[in-house]
Amino acid sequence: MAVKSPLSSPPSSRFPRHCFSPSRSFPSRFCLKSPNPGRAAVVRACGASVRSDGAPASTAVGSPASSSIDFLTLCHSLKATKRKGWVNHGIKGPESIADHMYRMALMALIVDDIPGVNRERCIKMAIVHDIAEAIVGDITPSDGVPKEEKSRLEQAALNEMCEVLGGGLRADEIKELWAEYENNSSPEANLVKDFDKVEMILQALEYEMAHGKILDEFFLSTAGKFQTDVGKSWAAEVTLRRNKHLGRQA
Numbered sequence: 040m041a042v043k044s045p046l047s048s049p050p051s052s053r054f055p056r057h058c059f060s061p062s063r064s065f066p067s068r069f070c071l072k073s074p075n076p077g078r079a080a081v082v083r084a085c086g087a088s089v090r091s092d093g094a095p096a097s098t099a100v101g102s103p104a105s106s107s108i109d110f111l112t113l114c115h116s117l118k119a120t121k122r123k124g125w126v127n128h129g130i131k132g133p134e135s136i137a138d139h140m141y142r143m144a145l146m147a148l149i150v151d152d153i154p155g156v157n158r159e160r161c162i163k164m165a166i167v168h169d170i171a172e173a174i175v176g177d178i179t180p181s182d183g184v185p186k187e188e189k190s191r192l193e194q195a196a197l198n199e200m201c202e203v204l205g206g207g208l209r210a211d212e213i214k215e216l217w218a219e220y221e222n223n224s225s226p227e228a229n230l231v232k233d234f235d236k237v238e239m240i241l242q243a244l245e246y247e248m249a250h251g252k253i254l255d256e257f258f259l260s261t262a263g264k265f266q267t268d269v270g271k272s273w274a275a276e277v278t279l280r281r282n283k284h285l286g287r288q289a
Contacts, residue, residue, distance in 0.1 A: 120136050121133045131250075139242070153269065167216045
């Protein structure tokens, strides 16, 4: 998760901090401490049988169908992994990483056209921006991992995922979108980063209303950090509704 928010959680204590947090069979068997585990190790960890040459046993080497299903199987952990910030706050049945990315993609879908911003690219970026968490999980400042090391681990995870996908144009596009978001290097990235924050505070408000909790820290962690007019206006609307719900004056 790019936003340094209370949603993020450290990797499991069963692994060193450079390992990703556990999520079903794949993450619990694969650690990025290894410089290049390779496609065969990743596919094995996903539960597929592998031939001696490293290819899945049921398909030909380099089969597009095989690579696609391997990649999608790996991405299952995004659906299964709950956002630990909500778990740590005692929220029952919290959203998954994939839930978060899906609503961000919806934000990009419904936003009005903005001069100089490619809305379709924003949709793709929202889908991709947290994809490395399928392997590394959340690494936060409280974990004591330097920013450069966090970026290295996530880049290594992304490279492995794109290798599982079989490389090519789609893998290159995923890498490009992820790097663009990570570096905040375009108007599209600016907007999607704002969507990341807006989605989080909107989810916090919904949990406050549903569970009778006060989740101030999620709002404080994003205050003053919105870069775009859309992000600022949407965040202001969420805050207005929250103040009304809590009986506070704006």
